[in-house]
Amino acid sequence: MVDASWLLRVDGARRSLTGFYALAFNLVALGFTGFYLYTSGFGLVSTQTNRGIYLMLTSVLVFLLYPARAGSPSHRPSIVDLVLVAATVACVWYWIDQYVSYAMFRVSSPNTADLVMGAIAIGVMLETSRRALGPIISIIAIVFLGQLYFGEYLPGRLANPGMSVERILEFTYSTQEALFGVVTATFATFVFPFMIFGAFLERSGAGAFFMDLGTALAGRWRGGPAKIAVMTSALFGSISGSSVANVVTTGAFTIPLMKRTGFRNHDAGAIEAIASTGGQFMPPVMGAGVFILATLTETSYLTIALMNVIPAVVFFVFLLSMVDLEAVRLDLKGLPAEEIPSLRSVLAKGWQFFVPLIAVIGLLFSGYSADFCAFWGTVSAAALSWLRRDTRMGPTAIAQAMVGGARSNAAAGAAIGTLGIIIGGIVLAGLGLKFSAVLIDFSGGNLFVALCLVTVVSIIIGMGSSTTGSYIILSVVAAPALINLGVPVVAAHLAVFYAACLSNITPPVCVAAFAGAAIADAPPMKTGFSALKFGATLVLMPFSFVYVPQLLLDGTPLDIAYTTALYAIGCVLFAIALQGTEPVGGVVTPLRRALFLIAGGLLMFPTNLWIDMAGLALLVAAAAPTALARRNRIAAG
Structure with a gap:
């Protein structure tokens, strides 16, 4: 019945x-x-x-x-x-x-x-x-509508002749350039089908499976609960693509577990927040903003997903290093053996949850559209749920998954019409090119300064807004400035997208960190600053896409592998410098922290072989005291 x-x-x-x-x-x-x-x-x-x-x-x-x-x-x-x-x-x-x-x-x-x-x-x-x-997002839209009407009173390059109410209404509503423009089309065509796919996967038991998988893989390690949070958020992010959704879904399980095993409240909320933010750019699904990115850059979604693999991996390498070092500093242990499920048994019960993801990836590689891939991923998730009695999706479960997908969209898609209004205001006034020119003027044509300005603008625009909303605005007003300064189109948009992700964890308004703080019963601002520390590489990512193009698969396979390896090592060194603790234990002196920081920077941003060698030499110098001390202890018996 x-x-x-x-x-x-x-x-x-x-x-x-x-x-x-x-x-x-x-x-x-x-x-x-x-x-x-x-x-x-x-x-x-x-x-x-x-x-x-x-x-x-x-x-x-x-x-x-x-x-x-x-x-x-x-x-x-x-x-x-x-x-x-x-x-x-x-x-x-x-x-x-x-x-x-x-x-x-x-x-x-x-x-x-x-x-x-x-x-x-x-x-x-x-x-x-x-x-x-x-x-906030509605106020921004009203401001952009207002600048159309009062354009003649605006200063400098931002001025426009001023437009009639009739012209503003017509362009915003009647055309397909604003309210019903490309943002709406992308959400309707690509994003919503993937939200439905995620809802079906979750309803079929994939969410619980990913948590069990993370526990089986990382539960016995020191600081295991935090590593479980990182791994499950990365896995869950590959099907949900929303940082706040990740926090409230996986955080309900991982944050209390982290607190119980010794992590401070604000750190537990922060780790979940930054891990969930990273889930937005974790292939294969990633966040809704990536679909917009693919549309605006006229690049296939599969290409964007492949280009995000290395950045996502090195980001989580850094985050896991930060969590591990925090566990060393607090002398934390893993979960009790009786609370850790067998990896074999977890995979035996849930291997089928990988099949829909593999199906989506396979169809993408075969050249099918993203929405068609999402459809068959949804169908396969429902069909494969029947392999186990406890996960079978009958009519009730299918209906509940359908409603769940629509409810997820109600929160994620609520801003789309308003974002269309903002885009219409930007396009009608020609603000994209004007703002780009202002950024270039402020930076004096210096690419590094322009990237710094874009990051600051991203944080300001992202206050209280979603990553997708922030990126959509920035793609029109900030990405053109980077492109005009010689950055490749996709790299410029990815730099802006990752900068938009940064606003999720950057005080004073950081929605993902605030969601984590609510679950952890921690001060929101303290949680936000902690999340910023644990996710510090996210600040560097926009610069990395410009100065280290190998991360975006630009180069020979050998060059890409070599640069990625150095970048990953640099991430670990950067984590040691921030935490002031080594993986083997013990406090790192200020001088050695400085050496680790410089070595990490040189390896993360290599320019030639000599820079690489200098970075490795500084690494040896920073690590030598610990290695010598350990050797002496072994020699002493």
């Missing part, structure tokens, strides 16, 4: 729906997911239908699940919510129905209905993002 009782309840972070409204939410979510499963696997629909349905149903789900304010009803939508749902359906459906007519007969001459519906659509999308993500 199919259990349908779950349809009458929806538990959200801010509102729990029951009865009729829970049923309505779940039915909309089922239809939403079903439509995009169909389009990714079988069907072609018109561009306006694909983009419009995505924005419309995302906003409908947000208005049902997220209250307008603290005093709003907690178990049902308010009258205002229902009015906004109706307004959303009306203005988006009007756009879908009228787009062809507008494109053929009304370009530059919108009628009154176009303008009224455009005003409603902008208001609805601003409210959608405000409810799910807070006011």
Whole structure:
């Protein structure tokens, strides 16, 4: 018998729906997911239908699940919510129905209905993002709309002649350049199908399997729980692609475990936050921003995924080194043997969870589109769940996975319409080229200074926003500056993308660290600064893509392997310098820390053989006292 009782309840972070409204939410979510499963696997629909349905149903789900304010009803939508749902359906459906007519007969001459519906659509999308993500991204959008109207009063290169309300509404709403532009298209076509794939994998038991796998692999090591957090977040990140989703999913298990075995509260939250942030660029799925990156750079998703393999690996090498050294400093041990599952038994029970990932990768290599690969990954996850009785996905589990995918999208996709508004404001005012020119002027044409400025701007724009939202804005206003200074297009966009990831762990507003702090019961700011320390290489990544192109597979196989090995060694040395502890134990003196830091820097940013040799020589000099002391202890018996 199919259990349908779950349809009458929806538990959200801010509102729990029951009865009729829970049923309505779940039915909309089922239809939403079903439509995009169909389009990714079988069907072609018109561009306006694909983009419009995505924005419309995302906003409908947000208005049902997220209250307008603290005093709003907690178990049902308010009258205002229902009015906004109706307004959303009306203005988006009007756009879908009228787009062809507008494109053929009304370009530059919108009628009154176009303008009224455009005003409603902008208001609805601003409210959608405000409810799910807070006011910052909506305020930024209002600023970008305002600069279109008051452009003549702006200073210097940022000025524009000023535009009429009618022109702003038409460009933002009626065209496919802003609200219904490339950002919406990418989420509807690629990102949402992968969210559905992740929801099916999680529902089939993959999340628990990855945690068990991490425990079996790292549980017995010193600081094992923290290494489990790193490994499970990397594995889970390969199917979820969201730092905050990683924190709340894996952190509920790993953070209490880290605290129980001796890690300080803020460090436990920080380690989970930075590991979850790293999961965003862990192939094969990575974060939603990577799909946007592939679209904007006109590069295949598979190419972007392959280019991210080495950066992701060296990032986690550094993070594992930092965790290991923290465990040495605190004299922590691994988990008790009775709490560590057998690796053989874990793989015997869950080997099938690798098959959907392998299927996705195989189809990508065969040249199929990313959304088609996500569809068959979803199908294979549901089918393979039947290999074990305890993981079988029947009709109820499949329906719950479909709803889970739509709910994940409600949080991740809530900003998409607002981001489209921002992009429209940038494009219509020509701000991309103007801001690029300002960055180049400020840097004096110096690439290193420009990278520093881009990193700072990324942190500021990323405050309170998602990585995807930050990257989308930066891809238009910052990446062109790097490209104009000679950086290859993909490298420039990856530098900006990783800089956007950095905002997740950079105080004063760092959403991933704050999520970890909430679970760890730790001070948010202290957790944020700790996360920044544990993820320090993320600060260096944008510079690495520019100055060490071998990390992005630019060079001969031998050159790539040689440079990657040096970079990985440099990451370990950098970790020793930051922690002030060696893997064999003992405190490192300030002089030796400086030697490890310089050696690490030289190996991470090699320019020629002499620099490499100097880095290795400094490594020997820094490590020699420990090696000699150990040799003397052995000789003394």
